[in-house]
Amino acid sequence: MRINPLRCVRFGFCSEFCPEHFELDDWGYALVRDFEVPVERESIVRRTAALCPTGAISLEPVGNSTDGSPHGTPNSVTRLLALQRRRK
Amino acid sequence: MAATLATPLDHSHPRLLRGDLSKRHTLAEYVADGGYDRNAWSMSPSDLRTLVGASGLSGRGGAGFPAAVKWERVAAQPGQKVLVVNAAETEPGSAKDRLLLLTRPHAVLEGARLTALAIGATECVLYLPERRQQTCAAVLAALGELCPTSHLRWRVVGAPAAYVAGEESAAVQRANGRRAVPTYKPPRPFERGVAGRPTLVHNVETLANVPLIARYGSDWFRSVGTHTTPGAVLVTLSGSIARSGVCEVPAGTPLVEIIEGLGGGTGDGFPVQAVLPGGYFSGWLSADALHAGVRYVRDDLGRFGASPGSGAISVVSDGVCGLYQAAALLRFFADQSARQCGMCINGTAAMADALGRILRGAARPDDLSQLERWATRTLPGRGACGHLDGAALAARSALQVFSSEIQEHLRFGSCGRPERLVLPGIDPKGMSIYDRDERRPFARAHQPAALRPLRVLQ
Numbered sequence: 001m002r003i004n005p006l007r008c009v010r011f012g013f014c015s016e017f018c019p020e021h022f023e024l025d026d027w028g029y030a031l032v033r034d035f036e037v038p039v040e041r042e043s044i045v046r047r048t049a050a051l052c053p054t055g056a057i058s059l060e061p062v063g064n065s066t067d068g069s070p071h072g073t074p075n076s077v078t079r080l081l082a083l084q085r086r087r088k
Numbered sequence: 089m090a091a092t093l094a095t096p097l098d099h100s101h102p103r104l105l106r107g108d109l110s111k112r113h114t115l116a117e118y119v120a121d122g123g124y125d126r127n128a129w130s131m132s133p134s135d136l137r138t139l140v141g142a143s144g145l146s147g148r149g150g151a152g153f154p155a156a157v158k159w160e161r162v163a164a165q166p167g168q169k170v171l172v173v174n175a176a177e178t179e180p181g182s183a184k185d186r187l188l189l190l191t192r193p194h195a196v197l198e199g200a201r202l203t204a205l206a207i208g209a210t211e212c213v214l215y216l217p218e219r220r221q222q223t224c225a226a227v228l229a230a231l232g233e234l235c236p237t238s239h240l241r242w243r244v245v246g247a248p249a250a251y252v253a254g255e256e257s258a259a260v261q262r263a264n265g266r267r268a269v270p271t272y273k274p275p276r277p278f279e280r281g282v283a284g285r286p287t288l289v290h291n292v293e294t295l296a297n298v299p300l301i302a303r304y305g306s307d308w309f310r311s312v313g314t315h316t317t318p319g320a321v322l323v324t325l326s327g328s329i330a331r332s333g334v335c336e337v338p339a340g341t342p343l344v345e346i347i348e349g350l351g352g353g354t355g356d357g358f359p360v361q362a363v364l365p366g367g368y369f370s371g372w373l374s375a376d377a378l379h380a381g382v383r384y385v386r387d388d389l390g391r392f393g394a395s396p397g398s399g400a401i402s403v404v405s406d407g408v409c410g411l412y413q414a415a416a417l418l419r420f421f422a423d424q425s426a427r428q429c430g431m432c433i434n435g436t437a438a439m440a441d442a443l444g445r446i447l448r449g450a451a452r453p454d455d456l457s458q459l460e461r462w463a464t465r466t467l468p469g470r471g472a473c474g475h476l477d478g479a480a481l482a483a484r485s486a487l488q489v490f491s492s493e494i495q496e497h498l499r500f501g502s503c504g505r506p507e508r509l510v511l512p513g514i515d516p517k518g519m520s521i522y523d524r525d526e527r528r529p530f531a532r533a534h535q536p537a538a539l540r541p542l543r544v545l546q
Contacts, residue, residue: 003470004472005272005428005429005430005431005432005471005472006271006428006429006472007272008429008431025435025466026434026438026458027430027434029430029434029470
């Protein structure tokens with residue numbers, strides 16, 4: 001699961017409809033704790049994604065990363081980003 | 089002539105900062121110095137890619153991604169490709185790209201031409217900082233010395249003076265005639281970039297290394313540096329430093345050696361308090377890490393949560409308030425946000441405000457805990473580009489490195505040290521001032537020779 005930060009304009013429907021997967025940060029923007037969605041939860045997350053008025057939420061099957069993300073970089077942020085991309 | 093040119097450079101010689109660095113080297117001077125080597129240019133595109141892969145060249149713009157991996161990805165795409173030479177250098181503490189373009193533009197242009205050959209690019213976009221007139225003039229003059237070729241079209245695009253304009257997707261946006269702000273990925277530039285074509289974006293210093301690798305081979309390139317980051321890197325020293333300027337050092341040189349040996353120490357008689365080792369997004373490094381012998385390479389700095397980034401080393405001495413620098417830096421991040429992602433606009437501003445209140449001794453009871461929560465949990469990994477991550481890292485590392493100062497400021501509103509800004513490119517209110525003056529960056533003479541004998545650092 002990915003959230004396009006450019007599209008999220010804090011409608012907040014995601015956290016209302018599916019609080020198990022979405023929460024809101026201090027400013028009301030969607031915050032996802034676990035980017036990996038188990039198969040049995042896929043349908044509810046898909047329905048939540050369809051509910052987002054700006055279409056900011058997307059789901060992609062987990063596969064091998066082919067993007068140009070830096071990997072092997074040590075700081076935790078980059079590691080986190082790489083992890084997210086790998087989970088994309 | 090060719091026989092002498094093929095002789096690998098002596099290891100104690102500078103690789104990139106060669107010759108007289110007070111003027112621009114003409115094409116004739118560059119060729120006399122070994123440029124446009126016949127053997128290098130007789131290589132096939134796939135041989136070039138293999139050679140660069142064997143050399144282990146990594147990007148020098150900040151991310152440190154292996155150049156050959158990017159090359160292969162772009163080359164594997166169908167159709168005509170585009171190469172973008174990213175010379176925006178929006179990192180306020182960095183002057184290395186400017187120095188290369190002002191003095192040795194042909195090294196960069198030959199690197200760009202070889203890279204274009206290797207990946208099959210038909211267009212080369214020069215993304216030049218539009219406010220740096222001298223730099224643009226030097227590149228355009230060098231470009232004028234080259235014969236126009238039908239198989240590679242050059243295009244010059246101006247980079248605005250804004251921090252995020254140096255990001256690779258911002259460069260692609262600008263080349264496509266749009267505002268120079270980062271985009272959401274995917275698609276990454278190698279999939280869909282300039283004019284929708286597969287695009288390779290490289291930093292100036294990365295490209296300047298390519299002709300040397302093509303000329304002298306990958307073993308020569310790897311003969312200095314570490315196994316993970318071979319070769320020499322350009323660093324720019326700024327802040328509380330006796331001798332600021334650009335130096336060329338082997339990757340993996342101890343940071344303390346760079347600061348003390350090449351920079352001459354802090355210059356004000358005080359010891360080092362903290363260092364930003366690789367630009368403003370690279371995180372604060374404490375003096376303890378420095379004296380623990382941290383080497384200037386990604387894996388080593390990473391152990392302390394920092395990175396070599398773009399090589400802009402900003403030193404803060406004990407003679408000034410360190411927390412003041414950290415607060416100004418967070419304000420800089422807030423001001424320089426592209427204002428596209430809501431969490432970046434709000435998050436950077438909130439962090440800057442919170443640290444500002446802590447600095448003045450007017451902190452709210454939850455300011456410190458909130459700042460820590462935002463910087464460690466709420467904000468990292470969420471923006472469309474690395475700006476928000478850079479701001480979060482700047483805040484997170486500041487909370488660790490300046491923890492005792494924070495306690496003093498919380499209690500007394502001051503740590504007793506003068507609140508004088510030493511970080512370059514930020515004015516005391518935190519607003520950035522890009523290129524108020526465009527002085528020629530000063531390069532150290534005899535760079536690597538001043539260090540201990542160059543060797544492969546394992």
